[in-house]
Amino acid sequence: MLKNYLRTSLRHLWRKRLFTALNILGLAIGISSCWIIYRIIQHEFSYDAQLPHKESIYKVVSAFGSGDKMGGISAPLYQGIREEIPGLDHVVPLFYQWINAVEIKRETKTDFIKDDPQQIAATDRAYFEMLPYTWLAGSKASALNTPESVVLTASRAQEYFPGTPPEDILHKTITYFGRDTVQRTVTGIVADYYRPSEFTAQEFLTLPEKTFEKYMWTNTNGSDKLYLQFRAGANVTAILDQINKLDQRHWKAFGEERGSPIKRGKSYELLPLKDIHFATDVSDYGVRKTSKAVLYGLVGIGVFLLILACINYINMSVAQIPQRGREIGVRKTLGSNRWHLIGQFLLETFLTTLFSSILASAFILLGFWIVSDIIPEGLTPYSSPRLFLTFTLSLTLLITLLAGLYPSWLITRVKTTSVFKNFFSGASATRRFSLQKVLIVFQFVIALIFIVSTIIVSTQLRHTLKADMGFNKEAIVLVDVPWKYQNNPRYKDKQFTLLNQLRNLPGIEHIALGSAPLSSGYSSSPFELISDKKDPAGIQVFKKWIDTAYLSMYQMELLAGRNLHHSDTTNEFIINETAAKAFGFKSPQEAVGKMMRQSGNSAFSIVGVVKDFHSQDFYTSIEPLALMSDKQNLLTFNIKLNTRNPSQWQATLKTIKKQWGNIYPPDAFQYHFYDETLESLYIQERQLAKLINLATAITILISCLGLFGLATLTAFQRTKEIGIRKVLGATISGIITMLSKDFIQLICLAFLIASPIAWWCMNKWLEDFIYRVDIEWWMFAVAGLSTVCIALLTVSFQAIKAAIANPVDSLRNE
Template identity: 55%
Template sequence: MSLQTRTVFRQLWRQRLFTLLNVLGLAISISACWVIYRIVSYEYSFDDPLPQKAHVYRIVTGLIFDEKETYNGGVSAPLYQGIREQVTGVDRVVPVFGQWVNSVEIPGPKPVVIEEFKGVVATDATYFAMVPYTWLAGNAATAFSAPENVVLTESRAKSYFGSLKPEAIIGRVLLYNGKDQRTVAGVVKDLDYPTEFTAKEFFVLSPKTYKLAEWTNTNGSDRVYLHIRNLADTGRVLAQISSIAKQKWDENTRESGLPIMVKRWFKLLRLEDSHFSTYVREREVRKVSKPVMRGLIGLGALLIILACINYINLSTALVPQRSRSIGVRKILGSNSGHLIRQILTETFVIVLLAVGCSFLLTKLAYSFLGDIIPDGMHEHAGGWGILYFLALLLAGITLLSGGYPAWLMSKIKPIGLVQGQSAVQLSGGSRMGLRKVLIVFQFVIAQVFIVGALIMGSQLNYTLKKDMGFDKEAVVLVNVPWKLQRDSLYRNRHFVLAEELRKEAGIQGVSVGWAPMSNTYASSMFEYRGAEVKDPARRQLFKKYVDTAYIRLYNMQLVAGRNLRPADTTNEYVINEAAVRALGFSSPQEALGKLIGQLSGPRYPVVGVVKDFHQQDFHTSIDPVALMAEKSDAVTLNIKLNSADPGKWQQILKTAEQKWYGIYPSGSFSYKFYDETLAAMYKQERNQSRLVNLAMIIAIIISCLGLFGLAVLIAFQRTKEIGIRKVLGATVAGIAQMLMSDFIKLIFIALIIASPIAWWAMDRWLEDFVYRIKIEWWMFVLAGAMATIIAMLTVSFQAIRAALANPVKSLRPV
């Protein structure tokens, strides 16, 4: 070991408290930055290996529904044929149509039936030209030569046929939905990279003649991809697609004679942007927001900057103590370059130790973050990217953290030793202006995060506690599985079950109908043609299929009229106040008895009006809604438990399960408490809040470490002053208060700077909520009080220790 290396480790050991604080501060920030890098690199790696990815586009459908703009990830099914036949400038048109499969039977001596699974699409050979798979058996040309063929991925083939080799699977027969027989014609290896092409089974999409009306439909599971060689042609390609669709739309309007109240258009979405297209509505497709990813990158950079600032503060706090030894070394011949190298080497060793510690902290972070970590991230190793990232981080932090302390120590003038200057004078003065600025910066960031955590927590609490227009407490939802709904043996049996459950003492009520607020909904264009109106009033209304117990169970308030009467099909409506206004009625009472209905459908009277209630989350305004009876579409049991005796809920649910299995087969019972379902709707907001809370904790810890270093420095520099004050009669409390007053000023300055920044950031975040809290003054006062208390607790130990020091020792000549 060289002399310089021994000197470095000797110095680190001599100042082991500061070494530990530096390692801890850097390790916390590095581990946070590491986790962020893993998340961001994973999300940005979707479909990277795809050849000519930049030339692949998706067609998405834009719609204006009820004066609201939205995008659907699907298209009209016939559109791909029209593009192939009429659009120029497109090299490849790839349809990927989702298929509904209820069950798959694997024939054999003992047939095996697998139920309710996903990942089945219908496509053609162009798909495998766009997305290159490794064929383990068969090939694209032969696999799509017959309409009854099916191609399986390796994982799906193993789930069906176990350890059979791919070659042995070719020719095997599968029975879909109990009637659709298909022959395995190919097996491909699963894609080993993050991708939106997640299908596991591929049916053959055979050309067919579509009805004219199908050109006006939009199915979210029917995707169409285009390969456009010349990217400059995208505008012209889009114009041709729009022209074809408009022509078919107009033809259907003339043929049907019905006006279509929906405005529709198309957009070419780059495949590179597809994973980030959160504005496109698609079921069961995980997407992420680019602004959120950029925010994570900024958060990682900010935490690293905070750690570097912390290191600089702690390192410069040691300058007065090291100035005499550095001055002696300069007198003995060491030059500035040698000192700078030594300080940077010390910094490198500390950063290296911090990187090692961050391995453990990263593991802890993964367990803490839980569902914030994207699925599949751990399987995505990242290759050399992680090593490059860590190397860049190591070098960057070493230079950022060690550069200023190294420069500062190299400026110590050895002549001061001869002149009898103090250690503080040797180190360049005692104003500490830069260090105070850095401390203020740290606490500005910390207070922004504190305010953010308070406001986010308040908004999330508001969304769950605010009156939603219905009573969600003690309600359990039980859905009838789709397979049982379609099975004639069990059809409408849930109404029998509802009657049985109503007899239980611990159940206050049972309603069969759609939940008031959910992520799924149905809507139709309704109109009112009254003699007193010149033109018919038309408006898109949400539809909810309910029974007569629904309004009472959810404690909805009837502001006019009466409840629905028992019926198997719709023959009257109860609407909300928003629907009253949307259809042009001046009051709920005026709406009673008026005939409304869906376009081209029968009209039925409005018999009641309920007070407005939320149908979707708080990002969306309350929309017009119509409650109606439709027995065939009401498939959810809404069970109201006795809220006065929650201790018996589990026993009641066990009884409900036993009654369920008296009607339905075993293994099909599943329930959810409705308030938990509503809370799950705000998963993204909760995750953002958790990240802000974590960032707040990290920022506070790092800021406090910096404060501790500054407190040590101030106590060291004011040692003689403290001794003189004690000799003159100053109390310990008075001296401690004097030392802490400087920090209170810094915290106050930080609060003044942080408040407008935090207000602006949180106001922007709250803009996404139609129903939101107000940003109150007390939130900033509370944030300032929290920061002040934390800071005082951090520096009080050092301040009291300095105040208790023996003044004789502090006044002894140096």
Template identity: 45%
Template sequence: MNTNYLKTTFRHLWRNRLFTGLNVLGLAIGISACWIIYRMVEYEYSFDQRLPDADRIYQLVSKSKDKNGREDGFAGVEKPVTNVLLNDVSGAELVVPMFYRYYNSVSMPENGKQTSVRFDREIGQVTTLPSYFDLIDYQWLAGDKKTALDAPDRVVLTEKKAREYFPDLTPDQMLGKTLIYDDTLHKQVSGVVAALDYTNSFNRDNTEFMRISEADLNEGSWGGMSSNDLVFVKAQPNTDPQHIVDQVNVFCRKFNAEQFAQYNFERWYGLLPLLERHFATNYGAQTRTVNKNVLYGLIAVGTFLLILACINYVNLSTALLPQRSREIGIRKTLGSTAGSLIRHFIGETFAVTLFALALSFLLTFVASKVFSVFLPEGMFDYVNYRGMLLFVLALIAVISLLSGLYPAFLLTKVSTVNVLKGQTAETAGRGRLSLRKGLIVFQFLVAQVFIISAVIMGQQLQYTLNKDLGFNKEAVVTVDVPYKTYNRPENKDKEFVLANELKRLPGFTGVALGDRPMDNRMMSNVHSYFRDTVEIQKALHMKMADTAYLRVYGLKLLAGRNIRPSDTINELIINEKALEIYGFSSPSEAIGEVLVTPYNGQSYPIVGVVADFHPMGLRSEIPPTAIASAKDRLHTFTIKLPRDPAQWQAAIQIIENEWKKVYPGVPFEYRFYDKFIEEYYESDRNTQKLIRAATGITIFISCLGLFGLATLTAFQRTKEIGIRKVLGATVSGIVGLLSRDFLKLILIAVVVASPIAWWLMNKWLEDFVYRINIQWWMFALAGVAAVAIALLTVSWQAIRAAMANPVDSLRDE
């Protein structure tokens, strides 16, 4: 582009500032969306890529199949598997167990006295073998990886954790310092390592590493698994990893044969490639995972927004063609070729794209703050300059070509003869409106799909939050006693001391101990019922509770009585679903019948039946559930607050004061139960917010394109409008005339989008067992919204054209 073309380009952009601004804004929004999504996708796909020999590293995972043929996966392993891999399996270069253990307190004694104590419910250590540091190559700030874990009393700290414990010491000075966990476990610091400087699915930067105990390696039974127990294997070069897992499965089948036969199911081990671990949502223990389908969906959203922005540019650019006809005619008369005109217009598009790119930096910053809840932590800390530069260059090239080629092609079709005769309207080519109208239909089709999706998602979320769950959740707070707290001998039975103190206080309408009725934690046991000669064996979802539980949560007792206090489980209350699967015809029939646990033969009489409630949310069916009482398993308080919300804060302060008397030094953390349930559906709420944001952006960009088409139409029909006004047409009649064609486009988009949105939302609602019915008014509401938005967009241009003085448009004739 020479200097003359550059001047002409900027003069044209400045002369048409409104259209230039709309183009820049539309493209900037598309670029910002694509940039954020690109950064997110690149970040997620970067995990573990820089780990040495990552293609030879696998996580050993558990797989199972029940008698109905349903397969499931689990990240944890049976403890004896580690010894099998170390001693009885060939083909593994490294075997690395990672057993996660948790402590409540750490003290740092110095000069014979304890100088600092830190309490944290989430202090976690990785217990492993020295081979861990061969698998993952850390930078050692102090210590030697060959000897750091050669004794059971050693601990290796990451730099962040070391600074937390010893803020005034250098890494070398930290070596040999003593840490005491839970006042009993003494460890000496034997190494300090820097945090890994690349994205990985292993450890955070505040981790502690200990030597795995002999008890963990040699004890434990086949059949028992925990998500805290993970094992990784590095295969020898040129070794088929399947050979390793086949050997492990021989032992798995051998030692679990009796259990497999008794419960009619299968379990075996598989190898999950490390490079797939970050995307394996079924095996996400101890690490954050992401669903690839979510990333694919985000890529699709970003692509759609970019395409819509380019369509918007095409529509706005072609709207200006009649005004540029004289310019193009003169250029062609003076010898400009079609190629030079195309290059000139592509250059204009390139300039607009650069302006949009500059604006997108501001929009990206704002969007990253507004939508931070959707962005993975650490995303903007990951920087790949080469990839980012290539993406930006590719994005600019794609936008310039997609947006500029069609308008540039139309410019070359301008008839010089018609221009010189003053026939600029015909030069624009009314017949070419068909493509532009098609683009408008496509834009509003996408917008309509988003509007319908937002309406249906909002209705489902409201249904989810307001549906009767079968228990009372209003004005209820819950407080968990930390595991390490209630597991200490000196805290035995203190839950009952605190519960009794709270019950004596005025204002509280109920205090109970037991599991939350609806929670994401699950425990189940298999129970058998013998009817004549037939054994009915089913798994019961178990809820631990005290005698106040039914009253505080308002669970309806259909037959029988409440449970009685007990040190161990000795009787059950079942729900209606359990009543059904065991074949009882009525609640009263079940009372007095006995359920037996097959693994120990213990019998439990059914003493009551309660109405069904939802223990697992509305995505799942109500499972067969039993309520039982065991004194040593009641560690969650449920407290009913006074009816007047104005008294709640004072009541919570009273609870905290009583808590501190019973559990001094233990943090008091409470949660309103209705808020807890709302958080249960946080992912659905975030999805709804994302759809709303995408809907708003799509509508905005679509309206920009519609505005351009309305401008073009008003320009082409200026003289027609003038004649109609001279002949007596009213302003409202002319506005209706100009708006009619656009309404047709929007209605076409509504008709085409509705079945697409219906199909997509039906697929989404399939995840909910309890769901709303998609109704006609949802589509009607979305259609009315789209029509109203379109009318507001075109009415300004239509009214402006209708209000214009007809003398101005007719005197040129």
């Protein structure tokens, strides 16, 4: 019997090749989308999943008064916690290091030199006590006992000493070039740690024990990280309170040492290890983050696409039932019961889904290529053939049940007597309500939500990139002096020599040295306003270093006072409007001439107040800011190219590179256009926009396939009605309007349902932006009109075909 069912199913699928192809296409898109999303979700939630005792490990995070959070800490904090706070198994500092280059002497080959090595951290034994590294050579107990020690991962060891067994690498010497040149001896080799992970260091230096000066408690370094492993039963909240009291006590001691109190500008929070990867509100050096809300959104998109594919199959299958009436009648006459009919149809559904799964394998490769910039690094389409087979087989069975049960049940309702009278009413599309219509409405509700989301997300992205940021960013090129040359005596102050040479080049309108106005990096410190009051007024102020040409080049407006004078060191400040208001000045003019100082430093005059500009992304409000001059921090060239002749930009850049080569090594010349840098700050938003655009396109495609199926059903069932109307004088346009009217009503109903849902979802998303666009009526109007147009194009094929048919052909069979 099964063999007969299989043969019959294959014959039917082949006979209805168009519908079969459309069904396979829709289901293949749904299955491939689900697998790609599953792979991304599986990867993102697997961060440090294999780490034992991960529930007891926390990361210390700095929280500033402005609301910003950073994954770095004050360097002395780990020492204070170790000395004073009980209840912890391990206190683990991990301070990432800046190294210019490493060198390994080789006896038989050319010496190995690597510039700008990454993932080098200073730590101690506690790190390897907390994390379960496998030791290939050396001992965990003694590997970092001496200041000259270094431990390598297996991959880094093979890079430095290719083909050498781990035991033979021990006692090898590596030379590190940085602020100082030091030699270290390899004392341990560990296997590469589980990936993906928060812990990405590849090279571990001994963290030296030293006594920190009191002012170091007020500094925060984003590359200095601290992890705490709590003992069983420890009170996390109580220990966090002790940490903050410890820190506050040292801030107070520093204030007493310098003779005036200092307001504590930050506090500490504890972030569970399982949440670190998803803490997008915490800026973290060298750590990749993912929004959990985006991942849940991806899950929702995958579920919706799968449901839409099933809806598409149901509608297409129901559309064919009237044409299968005689086949069903004959089967029932020859003795087939309802379970035989259901089994036959479910087998057809299973085969269709199985063919879809095969096609989905190709779509998965295509999908990974299309969204390659969203796929996490190192993630491949197929990690395990067994996992993929299990996933697709499970999905195939699920789809078979979801998509096949209703049409198969509908088939059993066909009455044999009605079939042979050429009458079928099992799935009338002319009823006021039917499941097919409900499903079509549901499909277009989802499609409209995606379309509205696409419009709002793209509008917000354009706003963040095109809005007035308080400075002119057009045709700006940034070139950084590589940090490995910044402290090299050979290149001391060479940026000023190059600056003077570039000023005279044709094609350059303006040039200045200084920090970019808006960037992902920032530096802040407590600043005090010197006044007649007993206690100086203090606030947290962000800092940027500029030269005298900076304000003019970026066209920043001075509201009061003057520009900075040329100086080798800081001796005066320009502050922004927000800083002036935070200090309590009633007007910008009132701030000019007042004295302020960074905590612990000499006081200098405020010489100007600049109009507010954005120094951080649009998620962050404009904060108090001070502009100052200090030549040792002027390490970025801000070059404005000739805006009247963009065709010559590349020639100008080549000339700049040539001049650069006269001062610095030519290969150190790396430029980037500032507008591209600003776009990179919103990479997560652009990825979200791409996902929504892709989901919208897939949703519309699948929805239109389902609409095509319902249009086919309607045209078939109303063939004789159309013939009679034409005989009685109905026009082709009138018939097309009649057939399309019902579908337009469905789209309008979907629009009424989708609009409030889309408004709520997008309003919640926009809440994260301090500077956001308004949700306006035209966004919904565009979504509704575009959906109606798409639906009309889909339905018009069947409508026109039915309208131009010869009425004689349709009435002859009556």
